[in-house]
Amino acid sequence: MGDRYPSLLVLSSGVIVVDFTYSDLAADLGTSTADGLRNLANTAANVYCDAYAAYAGAFAPATSPIGLVRAIDAFNSRLCSPRNKRPANAPLPPFTGGQCPIRYNVLYRTTQPSGQSTGTAFNVLGPIRGVAIDPEPGNRRRFSVWGAPDPPSHPDGKVGILVSGSGFDPSLFSLEIISVSPVGGGSDSCGNPQPGYPPVIAPSASLNVPVSVNLGGFTLNANAVIIAPKFSASVNAEVGVTVKIGDFNVQFDAGGVTINNEFKPDVDISLPGGGGTDGRSNPPPPKKVKRSDDCADVLAPDLGEIKKLLDELKDCACDPNEFESVSFGEADSLIYQGSREILSARLVLTTVPSTVRSQSGNAGAPDVYFAGWFAWGAGAQAFGERIPVSYVQNEYLAPRRAKSCSFTLTNGAKGVLSIIRRKPQD
Numbered sequence: 001m002g003d004r005y006p007s008l009l010v011l012s013s014g015v016i017v018v019d020f021t022y023s024d025l026a027a028d029l030g031t032s033t034a035d036g037l038r039n040l041a042n043t044a045a046n047v048y049c050d051a052y053a054a055y056a057g058a059f060a061p062a063t064s065p066i067g068l069v070r071a072i073d074a075f076n077s078r079l080c081s082p083r084n085k086r087p088a089n090a091p092l093p094p095f096t097g098g099q100c101p102i103r104y105n106v107l108y109r110t111t112q113p114s115g116q117s118t119g120t121a122f123n124v125l126g127p128i129r130g131v132a133i134d135p136e137p138g139n140r141r142r143f144s145v146w147g148a149p150d151p152p153s154h155p156d157g158k159v160g161i162l163v164s165g166s167g168f169d170p171s172l173f174s175l176e177i178i179s180v181s182p183v184g185g186g187s188d189s190c191g192n193p194q195p196g197y198p199p200v201i202a203p204s205a206s207l208n209v210p211v212s213v214n215l216g217g218f219t220l221n222a223n224a225v226i227i228a229p230k231f232s233a234s235v236n237a238e239v240g241v242t243v244k245i246g247d248f249n250v251q252f253d254a255g256g257v258t259i260n261n262e263f264k265p266d267v268d269i270s271l272p273g274g275g276g277t278d279g280r281s282n283p284p285p286p287k288k289v290k291r292s293d294d295c296a297d298v299l300a301p302d303l304g305e306i307k308k309l310l311d312e313l314k315d316c317a318c319d320p321n322e323f324e325s326v327s328f329g330e331a332d333s334l335i336y337q338g339s340r341e342i343l344s345a346r347l348v349l350t351t352v353p354s355t356v357r358s359q360s361g362n363a364g365a366p367d368v369y370f371a372g373w374f375a376w377g378a379g380a381q382a383f384g385e386r387i388p389v390s391y392v393q394n395e396y397l398a399p400r401r402a403k404s405c406s407f408t409l410t411n412g413a414k415g416v417l418s419i420i421r422r423k424p425q426d
Contacts, residue, residue: 020257026082036216041257043213044243044250047224049085051206052076055171056087057197075239079252091195098128098180100190105181106145110162111174121159123183125150127190131175131199132158133354135369140164141201143175156351171203199354211245222246227359327418333408334417337377342402343420347374347394353412371413377404389415 020041031039031046052059059072073091080086098104106121106128124147132146144158164173176198182188206226213220227242240253251258323343328334330350352369359368373386376399387396389409398405409415 020259022078022256025257029083032214034216036214037259039214039216040220040245040248041250041259043211044224044245045079045252045257046083046085047209047211048226048241048243048252049076049080049083050209051202051226052080053085053087055200055202055206056091057200058202059197072239075252075254087197091197093192093195094130094198095128095177095180096192097188097190098126099193100126100182100188101148102126102186102188103183104128104147104188105183106147106159107178107180108145108161109176109178110143111172111176112162112165113168113172118178119161121145121161124159125154125157126180128177128180128193129157130193130196131177131354133175133199133201134158135352136163138166139170140166141170141173143173145175145177156353169203171201174200213245220246322423323420324423325418325420327416330414330416332412332414333406335404335406336417336419337404338421339403340424341422342376342398342405343422344398345374345396345405345417345419347389347396347407347415347417349389349392349394349409349413349415351412351414352392355411356409356413369413370410371415372407372409374407375405376402377406389413 020038025038025041025045028038029042031042033039056076059076077086098106102125103123104126106124107118108121109116109118124145126147129146132142132144134142134144136142141164142160143162143164144160147154147157147159149155149157161175162173164170180188208226209224211222211224213222222245225244227244240251242249242251244250248259248261251260328336349369349371352371357370368390369392371389374389374394374396375386376384376396384399389407396405405417405419407415407417
């Protein structure tokens with residue numbers, strides 16, 4: 001592929017998309033080949049596989065559906081095994097027993113900067129899923145023993161044990177279930193939890209790694225940032241990951257490897273009348289007139305264009321009294337099919353479990369969640385591009401003629417959708 005994609009030619013051409021197959025990439029795992037884009041792809045793969053090998057539970061925790069755990073593990077095996085970068089141990093059940101619909105006492109161990117300690121969560125309703133890790137404000141995490149829903153005290157089944165301290169890297173904290181035992185000493189004969197990796201938090205240093213990449217014509221020094229893996233727990237589990245290096249996004253998924261970049265070179269643009277600009281300077285020369293009376297003649301064509309634009313804006317203006325707001329109940333997925341035009345939608349996440357990957361915002365910026373997707377539609381089956389659900393509060397401006405919308409949140413996440421739609425015609 002190096003002959004077809006010379007690095008300097010690619011960089012001078014602006015936005016690019018390049019595809020590799022896994023077999024093609026595995027044929028040469030080097031990062032100093034003659035093909036700069038292959039070097040970029042292999043560097044990105046090495047950074048991700050290093051993180052997965054050391055912190056597999058951050059990418060495929062045992063509390064994920066078993067099909068999703070297997071899909072993630074198979075995806076990572078395909079990418080990382082040729083590089084000899086795999087977790088030291090295979091996925092195993094995190095503890096034995098605890099799968100009956102009865103109450104259990106759960107013995108656990110916590111780890112934090114001050115040391116380790118053990119404790120017991122009493123009277124937890126089974127089946128016991130394992131450990132849940134949920135985001136909290138201030139780049140903190142809440143660690144819970146995760147059982148069955150038990151309202152009113154534990155409607156989501158999570159018994160809080162530990163919250164990571166403010167100012168500490170959350171990866172310094174962990175919760176591990178040592179054993180479970182039925183309350184009152186009853187029978188526990190409903191099997192073991194599914195195999196998986198114990199949920200952990202990968203250190204930020206393993207997700208944001210300085211690298212030096214030989215792009216053929218020059219060396220790119222930048223950070224390789226692992227964007228949290230996407231996953232879907234549907235019938236056909238979908239997994240993938242993106243590693244951003246400088247202006248390049250290296251995407252790994254079931255279909256192979258795709259590289260695209262955000263490089264925007266300076267381009268000379270010719271303007272009517274002989275003027276030119278590079279987008280930042282050298283505007284066309286101003287028009288000059290000798291007498292003030294001549295201004296009307298000079299400006300007349302421009303004023304005509306301005307009036308035309310104002311008339312168009314008037315036709316597009318919306319009367320706020322023509323629209324109404326409608327909200328729907330909490331759900332993990334929803335399809336709304338209407339007959340009236342929709343102006344906008346808001347999706348507010350009400351539940352963000354540990355299985356939803358997140359990236360903490362810095363300096364007061366909001367945390368980014370990879371919680372599912374939203375889509376606009378024009379009819380019952382005509383749904384368009386899936387838009388990521390990335391924040392606790394997500395705002396979506398509807399395209400023209402949109403009358404339907406839908407969303408699906410990943411494994412355990414829930415949200416409330418509200419839309420602004422046109423009122424019925426009198």
